[in-house]
Amino acid sequence: MSSVQQSTADAPLSLRERRRAAASREILEAAERHVTEQGPHALSLRAVARGLGMTVQALYHYFPNRDALVTALIAQAYDDLADAVQEAVDGTPEGDAEGDAEGDADGDAEGDAKVPRLVIATEGYRRWAIAHPERFQLIFGAPLRHYEAPVEGPTTQAMRRIGGIFEREMFGGFSREQLEAADVHALSPALRGHLEGLPQSGLGSLPPPAIALLLSAWGHMHGLVVLEVFGHGSFLGGHQQEIFRLSMRNMLADIRRRIPGAEAG
Amino acid sequence: MSSVQQSTADAPLSLRERRRAAASREILEAAERHVTEQGPHALSLRAVARGLGMTVQALYHYFPNRDALVTALIAQAYDDLADAVQEAVDGTPEGDAEGDAEGDADGDAEGDAKVPRLVIATEGYRRWAIAHPERFQLIFGAPLRHYEAPVEGPTTQAMRRIGGIFEREMFGGFSREQLEAADVHALSPALRGHLEGLPQSGLGSLPPPAIALLLSAWGHMHGLVVLEVFGHGSFLGGHQQEIFRLSMRNMLADIRRRIPGAEAG
DNA sequence: TGTACATCAGTGAACGCGCGTTCACTGATGTAC
DNA sequence: TGTACATCAGTGAACGCGCGTTCACTGATGTAC
Numbered sequence A, B: 001m002s003s004v005q006q007s008t009a010d011a012p013l014s015l016r017e018r019r020r021a022a023a024s025r026e027i028l029e030a031a032e033r034h035v036t037e038q039g040p041h042a043l044s045l046r047a048v049a050r051g052l053g054m055t056v057q058a059l060y061h062y063f064p065n066r067d068a069l070v071t072a073l074i075a076q077a078y079d080d081l082a083d084a085v086q087e088a089v090d091g092t093p094e095g096d097a098e099g100d101a102e103g104d105a106d107g108d109a110e111g112d113a114k115v116p117r118l119v120i121a122t123e124g125y126r127r128w129a130i131a132h133p134e135r136f137q138l139i140f141g142a143p144l145r146h147y148e149a150p151v152e153g154p155t156t157q158a159m160r161r162i163g164g165i166f167e168r169e170m171f172g173g174f175s176r177e178q179l180e181a182a183d184v185h186a187l188s189p190a191l192r193g194h195l196e197g198l199p200q201s202g203l204g205s206l207p208p209p210a211i212a213l214l215l216s217a218w219g220h221m222h223g224l225v226v227l228e229v230f231g232h233g234s235f236l237g238g239h240q241q242e243i244f245r246l247s248m249r250n251m252l253a254d255i256r257r258r259i260p261g262a263e264a265g
Numbered sequence C, D: 001t002g003t004a005c006a007t008c009a010g011t012g013a014a015c016g017c018g019c020g021t022t023c024a025c026t027g028a029t030g031t032a033c
Helices: A015-038 A045-052 A066-090 A117-131 A133-141 A154-171 A176-180 A189-196 A208-229 A234-258 B015-038 B045-052 B066-090 B117-131 B133-141 B154-171 B176-180 B189-196 B208-229 B234-258
Strands: none
Touching: A015 A045, A015 A066, A015 A133, A045 A066, A066 A117, A066 A133, A066 A154, A117 A133, A117 A154, A117 A208, A117 A234, A133 A208, A133 B133, A154 A208, A176 A208, A189 A208, A189 B234, A208 A234, A208 B208, A208 B234, A234 B189, A234 B208, A234 B234, B015 B045, B015 B066, B015 B133, B045 B066, B066 B117, B066 B133, B066 B154, B117 B133, B117 B154, B117 B208, B117 B234, B133 B208, B154 B208, B176 B208, B189 B208, B208 B234
16 A cells, blocks of 8 residues: 555565665655645645656556545654654663753743653643644544545554553553443443454554543643644743643652552652 | 624615525525535535526625535534524433433343433534534534634634533532532633633633533543544444433532532532 | 666656636626716 | 616636646666577
8 A cells, every 4th residue: 555665575676676665765755855844734745746847647656646645644643753752762771851941942941840751641642733734734633535444554552652652651651450440431331342443553552541531631742732733822931841741740640649659649 | 703793783684685595595505515415525516506407606795705605504414403402401311311211122221320411511512513513513523624724703602602501510510619619620820810811701701620520521422422423432322311410410420529529420 | 797688766748627816808786977 | 656877696608727648759877598
């Protein structure tokens, strides 16, 4: 499906194959550039071709049609977002980070403050979204006209990667029993059953109350980022980063408070 | 600016004026219909005209160009969303509602349960978004290509209306002192100052810690809705309403717990 | 090492489409006297 | 009440544009013998 393909055997790629892969990559980069500069909805094959100094028709040697190019772009964006979250966490020691991970100009001096790695992770999410608003829009803004996301694929895989990171940082030190006993409003038996039936490779490995907490937290983080990226927080001026961090810290503390035997975060 | 206009004096509208206003409304409705059926990005003057059995050029008697039509549509959507939240709250007695405000087919029997009006309000927000995903997308999905939102206007006014409702339901019973003493992570002096400087007609009337809680809560609600509406929660099957309610209840309880002297929600 | 052949990246020309916008007009409706 | 005039909603024709996609082709690159 993707045009950046491996040779079917594990044999090293031939010169032709490597060139082809390079050309595909170049096209994808040009398309990314175009999305970044003009927004996702201005993306057209002709514009991409123009950006490369090629004719449109040449693109058809690499992507069967426009949708295929968009699909590749979306998959790439998901992956990059997951990478950004991963890197944010990796760049932070096991415990908590020092306060000033971002170093804003306006002095939101977090005096009291180690920053928990979960918060660092959410800040990675936010930072990527702000740095790449058009690509974030490509993923989360709305389904593109005439484009239907494949149900299972690199997309859901990247989401699971992010989910895995949050899960680790959120529930890392706790036993199954503790998580099972988390104090959340009652789940209906039907919901409980559904959550238990989720794939073990993903959320299904957690007790239902923990899944509920994780989903809620994801929504919380995502919502703040979405509002900011799409311009609905501009009345906060340069303080959006601080509000975000504050919210995420409160969120983490609230979650901890709901798990029996946890010291508040 | 808008084409549905009042006569400049308060004199009753003439026949001509009323007809003109009716025609404008009809155009707006046709445009709305088109957005609903084809998505915001498929909105074209020609399509709207077709839907009305008119020629395109006639529309130029009512809207100077495409952008003006889109602007009117956006303003209308904001207003309808605010109305939906308002109506959800109005339909609920002062205290809390009985559990089954929505009445899903799948039995998420909320046995324990009066539903706080704040939760009812957020469910109004969610319900409108799900009932009108394309119009929700029009507002929050992403800025439309070539469309710049006016900084102040019906848009921000509708947001303030919603904010006011949430504020009342969230902080209604508390004194300024209680809200000022709310237990949130420390706000920097700069942020504190900025929040205190917000317009008194809106958020500025609240103590900074309460503003922080409100914004965080808005993001929380919005994020869960956005993920659901844009299809990122489909793995939850029919249980998204229950997860949402659960999250909002937890959220309210967490907020209450942060205000001194409040009984937990 | 040289030759014949296959592969395939890229081009030129063309298609039919829907779009926003402008212009000059017609004809019905409403207003002033 | 009747007539002359102004208003203005709507039309027909046309503009130039960018789009995705198809087709038949050229010419360079790589492969088999």
